[in-house]
Amino acid sequence: MLLGPALGVSAALFTLGVFGVLLRRNAIVIFMCVELMLNAVNLTFVALAQQLGVAGQLFVLFVMAVAAAEAAVGLAIILAIFRHRGTVDLQNINLLKG
Amino acid sequence: MSGALVLFWVFAGLALASALACITRRSPVASALWLVVTLFALAALFVLLDAQFIAVLQLLVYAGAIMVLFLFVIMLLNLGRPGPMDVKGPVGVGTAFLLGGVLLFQLWILRRATLPSSIQLVARLQQEHGFVAAIAQPLFDTYLIPFEITSLLLLAALVGAVVLAKRRL
Numbered sequence: 682m683l684l685g686p687a688l689g690v691s692a693a694l695f696t697l698g699v700f701g702v703l704l705r706r707n708a709i710v711i712f713m714c715v716e717l718m719l720n721a722v723n724l725t726f727v728a729l730a731q732q733l734g735v736a737g738q739l740f741v742l743f744v745m746a747v748a749a750a751e752a753a754v755g756l757a758i759i760l761a762i763f764r765h766r767g768t769v770d771l772q773n774i775n776l777l778k779g
Numbered sequence: 780m781s782g783a784l785v786l787f788w789v790f791a792g793l794a795l796a797s798a799l800a801c802i803t804r805r806s807p808v809a810s811a812l813w814l815v816v817t818l819f820a821l822a823a824l825f826v827l828l829d830a831q832f833i834a835v836l837q838l839l840v841y842a843g844a845i846m847v848l849f850l851f852v853i854m855l856l857n858l859g860r861p862g863p864m865d866v867k868g869p870v871g872v873g874t875a876f877l878l879g880g881v882l883l884f885q886l887w888i889l890r891r892a893t894l895p896s897s898i899q900l901v902a903r904l905q906q907e908h909g910f911v912a913a914i915a916q917p918l919f920d921t922y923l924i925p926f927e928i929t930s931l932l933l934l935a936a937l938v939g940a941v942v943l944a945k946r947r948l
Contacts, residue, residue: 683787683828685890690791690824692886694798694817696879701802703875706865709807709853713814716845717798720821723837725889727830734900735913739922741833742914745840746929750936752845756852757943763856764946770865 687728695721708759708769712752719748787827794820808859811849818842829901831910 698721701714723741730737763769797816804810818841825834853859866872904913918926 683783684892684894686784686787686791687824687828688892689887689890690795692883692889693795695886696883697795697798697802699882700875700879703878704802704866704872706867707807707858709849709858710802710810710865713810713849714802716841717801717814717817720818720841723833724821724824727825727828727833729894731829731901732894735904735917736922738830738833738901738914739918741830742836742918743925743929745836746933749840749845750932752848753936753940754943756848757940760852760856760944769856769858 684728684732687724691721691724691728694718694724706771708762708771708774709756711771712755712759716748716752719744783827787824790820790823790827794824805865806859807853808850811846811853814849815842815846818846829905831905832914 695718698714698716698718701717702711705711705714723744726737726741726744730741759769762774766774768774794817797813797820801810801813801817804813818837822834822837822842825831825837867875901913907913908916
């Protein structure tokens with residue numbers, strides 16, 4: 682009964698995360714928007730798990746572990762970039778641009 | 780409307796509004812705090828969707844550990860004060876709205892997904908075994924190998940974070 686609304690909310694949340702990634706330039710804010718997208722996917726998993734069995738909730742567990750690992754490594758990378766360039770604005774970080 | 784549905788829309792609205800605030804605030808600290816509000820609202824939604832254990836983990840791992848890490852890095856780099864707005868130019872905004880609109884349209888169709896409402900596997904399992912055991916039993920049985928691989932992943936992340944963030948080893 683809550684499946685349809687939950688999937689709609691998660692679609693809207695995921696889109697907001699994509700908006701944030703496409704709109705902002707601050708690397709840390711972009712990173713938080715990626716977390717927002719991961720959470721939207723978690724909501725989908727939980728909503729479907731309610732009727733299809735507990736495996737969906739287990740996947741949320743794994744997504745959380747991956748998100749924690751990603752946050753630790755990603756923030757370390759941002760820290761290293763900030764030491765090197767003195768900014769986290771992605772406009773100034775274009776070493777890989779041809 | 781039943782009580783659960785009213786509560787669902789209250790917390791869904793809170794989650795969406797604070798997610799919007801998170802992507803529009805100028806200061807990264809304000810963004811991070813709005814994201815915490817989103818995570819709390821999502822934990823409430825998880826409870827309404829029969830995932831009590833996941834909701835507790837959401838509060839502990841996401842709203843607790845991960846967001847503290849974010850705030851710590853923001854304050855370590857001294858990015859707390861709001862600078863000039865860092866939104867991209869008109870071309871970037873146009874592209875974002877176009878791509879986001881198409882994506883929302885595609886994902887919105889998911890709302891039509893229906894399952895026979897008679898199956899309520901999780902609620903039955905939780906009544907038989909309890910909230911934690913319903914998750915723990917398959918986790919240490921069917922999904923034991925992915926669970927062990929997760930520990931390897933966390934170890935790799937730990938080592939990687941230290942190597943990347945340390946000035947000289």
